Amino acid sequence: MDGMTTNMIDTEIARLLAENDRRNEVMFAHFDPVTGEGSIGERVRVCISDFAIPVQWLPVEMMKIQMVKKLVKAGSIDKFLSSVLHVEPNDDDYIKVSRKLIRLRFKHDFPFWAATLVYIHNKKAGKDVLFRLYYPQRILVSRFEAKRKARLPIRLILLKARQWGGSTTTQLYMAWLQFNHRKGLNSLIIAHQGAASDEIKDMFDLMIDRYPVEFLHKLGEAYSENEPKLVGVGKSGSTHRVPQRNCKIKVGTAERPNGCRGGAYSLVHLSEVGLWQKTEGKSPQDIVRSACSGILLEPFTMIVMESTPNGTGNFFHTEYTAAADPTIKSQYEALFISWFQIEQYSKQFASADEMCEFAQWLYENRENAYVPSNREESGRYLWSLWEKGATLEAINWYIEERAGKDDFAVMASEFPSDDVEAFVHSGSMVFDKYRVKKFERFCKQPQYIGEVYADGDEGEDALSNLRFRADRQGLLSIWAMPETFEGYEVVNRYLTVVDVGGRSNKADWSVIVVFDRLSMIDGSEPPSVVAQWYGHCDIDQLAWRAAQIAAFYDNSLLVIESNTLETHDKERQVEGGDQSQYILNQISDIYPNLYARKQSEDEIREGAPRKYGFHTNVSTKPMIISTLIKVVRDRLYIERDKRCLDEYNTYERKQNGAYGAITGKHDDLLMTRAIGLHICFREMDMPEWVPIVNRTLRKDRSPVSEASI
Known part of the structure; x- marks a missing residue:
């Protein structure tokens, strides 16, 4: 290590130790609830020389009370009696003024009231003690x-x-x-x-x-x-x-x-x-x-x-x-x-040299992800405690306490460092909460809310004269409208994915999400969520609505999770039995870019009909979830809806090995991301610029306000 590097580290350690002193000064600052010094809220130092507490730090609100204001100005109770009340100072009046002032402090100063009147059990055993706030x-x-x-x-x-x-x-x-x-x-x-x-x-x-x-x-x-x-x-x-x-x-x-x-x-x-x-x-x-x-x-x-x-x-x-x-x-x-805001969770160092050595070790291992054993944490994690506000003494205590537990989840449950760590689940959660939290900065309110409309609700008319209409009651959120370019279009740019729920408010949600893959051309940014429909409706209505949204976004590849359709519950049954494949076939006759599963050589040779939709089963679900885990881990897409992040945080691997939301939660948004991002990265061709020859569909993409309807 050269001299320049050594000097730089010495400077950083000095800053770290100075910051540690500041943090300790805040937590262990002088606090006297009786005089009011260092107590809660804005305070004013006053002197009443013959009062039982001659020097007090009173809540600033008390200075608005005329009696207090005049008493403080007088400087003593005797002078207040003689110069303000114009009475000869005497014991009875002195006691009345003193009691009045004390009662005013009881009313305006909770720490004072608690420390002088309220007894609680002593947790360290022994006599009951007055309640002094930690x-x-x-x-x-x-x-x-x-x-x-x-x-x-x-x-x-x-x-x-x-x-x-x-x-x-x-x-x-x-x-x-x-x-x-x-x-x-x-x-x-x-x-x-x-x-x-x-x-x-x-x-x-x-x-x-x-x-x-x-x-x-x-x-x-x-x-x-x-x-x-x-x-x-x-x-x-x-x-x-x-x-x-x-x-x-x-x-x-x-x-x-x-x-x-x-x-x-x-x-x-x-x-x-x-x-x-x-x-x-x-x-x-x-x-x-x-x-x-x-x-x-x-x-x-x-x-x-x-x-x-x-x-x-x-x-x-x-x-x-x-x-x-x-x-x-x-x-x-x-x-x-957090645990490090509690005074008792702190372990002093034997000497200043020991603390300095610890500070240097902590700084030098701040990027070290190695975990020595299941009773320790990495240097990177311990440094994260420092960044969250823990003192060196608190981290020193944490290391010792952690050695008594062979599971981080137990430690995090009893001594959480932040409100993400606090909710570590006893089950096997699929996604790292800290990595999920990093997506929050990209989540935001949509630019537009409304619906996509056409000349009809089904058939060819459902894709004719497509337009977006802003409507506060609509269920389609749009973060970015589809784009047009003079003389060119981007093929394989948009991807639309559908997870089918039910039609009642108690059923699973139906979700239609649109991904924009344009930035994948130059790798400047990952693909992002640009639109999402979230609600309940009948299955055939959802299918046509999905086709309209997909067509609105440049005839994007439309992927419908077909297993939900093929196994939907009785609530969604229609007369004539299961018509899911019929509905998908209806769309395929009209919509030109519907996702179909790959056919085997035998199926192609025999002329078997194409099977539309992405089929989620015991083989494909682990595959798409594995892709999603990698995508979340490496932040390979941009999320806009924070509700999806909530689903990530409540998604677990069950005891039987299956994946699913914990009891009482949903995974509808999550599944559209799992299917869509798998297809986005594993199956679709890269987007590319091509000259426009003939546009199959022309769409009015400008939002229409409610006032113009």
């Missing part, structure tokens, strides 16, 4: 507070690593709203099973038992030290009331959803939703809908759905994925807490 808990509360301060409803879905108190924080934040902000805020908490609900109830019992009864009343309101603070409601034992605040706290389980029906609730916490089981007569979505249906989108309402990851394709995965996707409108805001 770093990830402060991240969560910051999200809650941003919504509350903006007077917006709180709707959050939390994906979390294990054991950092996200559930406890959520439940106590709800109690803070109930005790300090509004009377009559009822809360509902649904755990995944009975043991979890017992723990929640035990936490509330401890909290309310140690909670001073005077702070459940208004300042100056009469009360008794012995008055009950939590009383049962009904005979179930699941609902209790805090009479001083006229609010109810109900704790139920997903195992008994009938006891969790929504009532007059404003605050709902849905705990470990990923673990909720779908059984006959109830599903997670049914429970959530029942619990939350009566909650209005108003300030001081709250729905928090949280869980550790539990595979893909379930209700929680679907909801979190939607909330995390900026292109999808979801009621929820997504929050992911």
Whole structure:
């Protein structure tokens, strides 16, 4: 290694160590919830010299309160009494002002309230302790507070690593709203099973038992030290009331959803939703809908759905994925807490030299994909942890913890590094989620939505005078219109593939996708999805619609998956039996570029009729899926529809060796890509420029607006 290279590495290591110091400073920054220094939200340093806490960092919102503003300006309670209230300073008035200020902080400063009034069990054993927020808990509360301060409803879905108190924080934040902000805020908490609900109830019992009864009343309101603070409601034992605040706290389980029906609730916490089981007569979505249906989108309402990851394709995965996707409108805001945001998952180095050596090893192996054993990860993966924000000490801890597990999926499930890794499935997923995620940057909304129309719906008229009409109710999405060139055309440019579903909303989707292969001529870009029809209709209608779309795109090669037609279910049966081959033959008489399976020499010699459509069977399906795996791995095409990426992430190899979507998910979009990309790369000739002699079909490709119809 020459001197220049050595100096460059030394410079990079120095930068890495400096960045590591910065990350540690953020996570382990001074945090004093009592004084408010380093606490949540924007704060103002104030000095009230004769107050119990002379120097405080108050939430900026408190500075808008006239009493606080004048008290801070006075600089002491004595001076506030004499110069503002114009009374002789005395003990009684001093206590009244002090108590008023404390109560204002309780109302505006959740960390202060929690650290001075709220007792929880000590997980490290020993005496109960006051609730002091850890770093990830402060991240969560910051999200809650941003919504509350903006007077917006709180709707959050939390994906979390294990054991950092996200559930406890959520439940106590709800109690803070109930005790300090509004009377009559009822809360509902649904755990995944009975043991979890017992723990929640035990936490509330401890909290309310140690909670001073005077702070459940208004300042100056009469009360008794012995008055009950939590009383049962009904005979179930699941609902209790805090009479001083006229609010109810109900704790139920997903195992008994009938006891969790929504009532007059404003605050709902849905705990470990990923673990909720779908059984006959109830599903997670049914429970959530029942619990939350009566909650209005108003300030001081709250729905928090949280869980550790539990595979893909379930209700929680679907909801979190939607909330995390900026292109999808979801009621929820997504929050992911990784293991390296939790203080305890960190291992200190024995010395500064050891840390420096580790940093150098990490940097030099950042491209090393070699995995030494099934209890280790590659240097490239460990470097990815650094790029995601982990400190060197956290990565050091990860290496040691990973040595105790012989499966990456187990580690990823318990200690996910990002929200992709978190949903590692217990089954054998076909596609690498990280490689799938790289396709997201190309997904976008279509330029046009509508339908292709002709002079008729079937026969020769179905391909006559083809034109696109923009229509917000249409099912055809277009990212790029077909192109024409003066004097030339590109043959073998477009490819249209059809996966046949059913006609009802509960059936599989029918998909018609169009690929553009023009860039394959010079290799500048991979082929891309340029159009897609996605919906339900009868099989014969779908076949003619596919022919129209294929013809609209330069008489592109039209590939229909025929096995679905040949084996369609009773819902799609028509009088006279299976007419799938008849329908395909109808199209072949009219449409000039219909895909037909290759014939054997015997079939050709005997004059056997051509078999149209791509037949997916036990021989061809592994072949096309293998092609798709390579295409996804090497990013050999451009995807536009993010729903297809979702199908990649829920596609697995079953225990019997077959491929298919996990229970409750679809693979209709995926199959059009598998068939189409196999034909695109394995069977079709390369596209090429040729002079135009006679155009078989002429099409008006310019979109027609709805207003002009």
